[in-house]
Amino acid sequence: MNTTSHGHSLGQPLAIAGGIAALAVLPFLAGNAYLEHLLVLWMLYALLALSLNIVIGYLGELTFGHAAFVGVGAYTSAILSTQLGLPPLLGLPLAGLVAAGFGLVIGYAALRVVGPQFAILTLGFGAILFTITNHWVDLTRGPMGITDIPPMAIGPLAFDSARPTYYLVLALVLATAWLCHALVGSRTGRAFLAVRENAPLAASLGINVFHTKLLGFVAATAIAGIGGAIYAHYIRVITPDIMGVHNVAALIIVVIIGGRGTILGPILGALVYIGLLESLRVAGPLRMVIFAALLTGTVVFLPGGLISLWQRWRNAHKSENNLPATPTGLPSTEGGAK
Amino acid sequence: MDFTVFAQQIANGLVNGMAYVLIATGLTLVFGVLRIVNFAHGEFYMLGAYITYFVGTLFGLDYIAAAAISAVVVAGLGVAANKLIFWPLRRDHEFTILLSSLGLALLIANGGELLFGADPKYVESPFADEVLEIGTVTLTQQRVLVFAAAVVALVAVYLFIRYSRFGKMMRATAQNPDGAALTGINIGLVHTYTFALACGLAALSGALVGPTVMIFPTIGNWAVLKGFIVVIMGGLGSVTGALFAGLLLGVIESLGGGYISLGFMEAIGYAMIIAVLLWRPNGLFSTARGLR
Numbered sequence: 052m053n054t055t056s057h058g059h060s061l062g063q064p065l066a067i068a069g070g071i072a073a074l075a076v077l078p079f080l081a082g083n084a085y086l087e088h089l090l091v092l093w094m095l096y097a098l099l100a101l102s103l104n105i106v107i108g109y110l111g112e113l114t115f116g117h118a119a120f121v122g123v124g125a126y127t128s129a130i131l132s133t134q135l136g137l138p139p140l141l142g143l144p145l146a147g148l149v150a151a152g153f154g155l156v157i158g159y160a161a162l163r164v165v166g167p168q169f170a171i172l173t174l175g176f177g178a179i180l181f182t183i184t185n186h187w188v189d190l191t192r193g194p195m196g197i198t199d200i201p202p203m204a205i206g207p208l209a210f211d212s213a214r215p216t217y218y219l220v221l222a223l224v225l226a227t228a229w230l231c232h233a234l235v236g237s238r239t240g241r242a243f244l245a246v247r248e249n250a251p252l253a254a255s256l257g258i259n260v261f262h263t264k265l266l267g268f269v270a271a272t273a274i275a276g277i278g279g280a281i282y283a284h285y286i287r288v289i290t291p292d293i294m295g296v297h298n299v300a301a302l303i304i305v306v307i308i309g310g311r312g313t314i315l316g317p318i319l320g321a322l323v324y325i326g327l328l329e330s331l332r333v334a335g336p337l338r339m340v341i342f343a344a345l346l347t348g349t350v351v352f353l354p355g356g357l358i359s360l361w362q363r364w365r366n367a368h369k370s371e372n373n374l375p376a377t378p379t380g381l382p383s384t385e386g387g388a389k
Numbered sequence: 390m391d392f393t394v395f396a397q398q399i400a401n402g403l404v405n406g407m408a409y410v411l412i413a414t415g416l417t418l419v420f421g422v423l424r425i426v427n428f429a430h431g432e433f434y435m436l437g438a439y440i441t442y443f444v445g446t447l448f449g450l451d452y453i454a455a456a457a458i459s460a461v462v463v464a465g466l467g468v469a470a471n472k473l474i475f476w477p478l479r480r481d482h483e484f485t486i487l488l489s490s491l492g493l494a495l496l497i498a499n500g501g502e503l504l505f506g507a508d509p510k511y512v513e514s515p516f517a518d519e520v521l522e523i524g525t526v527t528l529t530q531q532r533v534l535v536f537a538a539a540v541v542a543l544v545a546v547y548l549f550i551r552y553s554r555f556g557k558m559m560r561a562t563a564q565n566p567d568g569a570a571l572t573g574i575n576i577g578l579v580h581t582y583t584f585a586l587a588c589g590l591a592a593l594s595g596a597l598v599g600p601t602v603m604i605f606p607t608i609g610n611w612a613v614l615k616g617f618i619v620v621i622m623g624g625l626g627s628v629t630g631a632l633f634a635g636l637l638l639g640v641i642e643s644l645g646g647g648y649i650s651l652g653f654m655e656a657i658g659y660a661m662i663i664a665v666l667l668w669r670p671n672g673l674f675s676t677a678r679g680l681r
Contacts, residue, residue: 347492
């Protein structure tokens with residue numbers, strides 16, 4: 052074997068480049084529109100899960116309100132484009148801004164408490180946003196939802212079908228993944244992890260715990276808002292259900308099953324979620340029972356998620372070759388919260 | 390007259406609030422004694438309503454007997470959930486426990502949809518159509534029963550915690566589980582009793598409220614949300630706090646629904662907790678460790 056430490060440092064960028072290339076050719080391998088549609092859904096869930104992972108994985112706080120911010124982004128862009136005729140391309144950053152605004156206000160109130168209280172408070176805030184969306188019929192058309200949302204377009208390039216949308220979301224997923232990677236290596240990111248591991252100790256080192264958490268929360272909600280807007284312009288119909296408990300649970304399931312606190316985990320989790328969701332379509336309500344069992348099973352038996360299986364295998368493989376079984380990259384800096 | 394409407398709103402609010410208190414008391418007990426945030430608590434409320442319905446329609450038992458059976462059965466299910474999930478995880482991080490209780494909630498809610506069907510059901514009660522007039526206020530007998538039975542149940546729970554041997558064991562565990570274990574208290578038994586009590590109360594609430602509304606398998610979401618709001622507002626682990634916060638939430642929702650907007654009724658209630666939490670982040674009756 053030729054996996055010296057030098058070869059490894061070269062191997063990682065190669066592996067990443069290979070992965071991106073594989074993702075880029077995927078739509079051509081899919082062959083039909085239905086599979087391409089599933090690819091878009093995969094990337095959308097990966098994007099949303101990556102944003103949720105900032106809160107769950109890096110900050111170590113459980114939020115039950117994330118779907119509400121996805122909804123805020125989706126509704127912002129949908130209303131701007133259907134009622135004011137704003138081009139969706141402008142609506143996209145605005146959706147992120149508005150969702151971040153909501154995230155700032157809600158985070159400011161909710162991050163005063165931690166742990167279970169925070170989780171419950173975000174659930175309450177999510178419920179408020181859902182109720183308002185459901186009842187403010189003049190603005191959101193209530194339970195009827197908004198229909199005929201125009202597709203996203205950049206100049207002459209319209210994202211009105213699955214394949215172009217896939218590349219758009221893929222680009223955003225890669226950007227977010229890179230952002231998370233850069234974050235974890237940065238001073239701010241290390242502050243995130245310090246706050247996750249031991250908040251009082253982090254505070255004693257001069258880290259402003261509240262501001263650090265608020266920053267992470269707002270960044271997560273901004274990305275969620277952008278993801279929501281893309282969803283709205285792709286599916287072209289949105290109802291308040293996008294903010295419902297069902298979607299909250301789905302995003303948490305994706306992050307936990309994939310592996311929280313890692314970059315590949317949420318992407319892998321989204322693949323598993325969408326894959327199972329579609330292949331078990333005949334099972335009906337049994338699907339959610341299966342997902343619930345998977346969630347509980349993962350939490351209890353595999354706290355690091357599916358991605359930790361790969362890390363485990365790689366560490367075992369290394370020790371076989373008498374190489375130091377260093378927890379390379381992922382486990383040391385981004386390993387799942389205990 | 391305006392006052393009549395106002396009194397009616399207050400009465401309606403108190404009845405709704407009392408149902409919230411019943412749900413929240415179980416939640417706050419489980420948290421106060423065992424430090425477990427049980428996301429699946431609302432599902433026991435749902436099961437309470439459904440078992441009352443099925444015992445009533447399938448076995449032809451009268452409403453009161455059906456409600457009692459349902460409370461006992463659900464208490465047993467709560468003990469089973471504790472044995473299977475919460476007891477084995479007791480040394481794990483709160484994150485793990487919260488997530489597995491979320492998994493359990495999804496499991497019961499979707500399993501319920503599979504077993505019971507998604508269509509709404511209506512729990513039969515002989516009191517649902519009879520009206521009682523108290524001064525200028527008109528309530529159905531069922532709603533009076535919700536209030537009265539809840540008061541009786543809460544007084545019983547209070548006396549149980551205050552004076553019974555098991556109540557004292559629960560309070561000791563709440564203050565310091567390790568210390569309690571050292572004095573010979575069987576912590577496993579305390580877990581079992583607390584879950585039986587909490588889930589029984591949730592089921593009782595479901596059985597009582599069932600005849601006043603339509604029931605469907607997703608009402609657990611609603612119940613756990615209301616319960617959490619009350620518990621957070623009152624202070625996690627505080628039974629007194631749950632009582633005041635529950636009644637307050639019921640009355641404010643009712644007044645908000647009556648005078649401002651019915652659609653936004655729920656949002657008004659949620660907005661209230663935010664106001665309370667900005668003022669007192671740990672709730673109105675926040676406690677250090679221990680059960681108040």
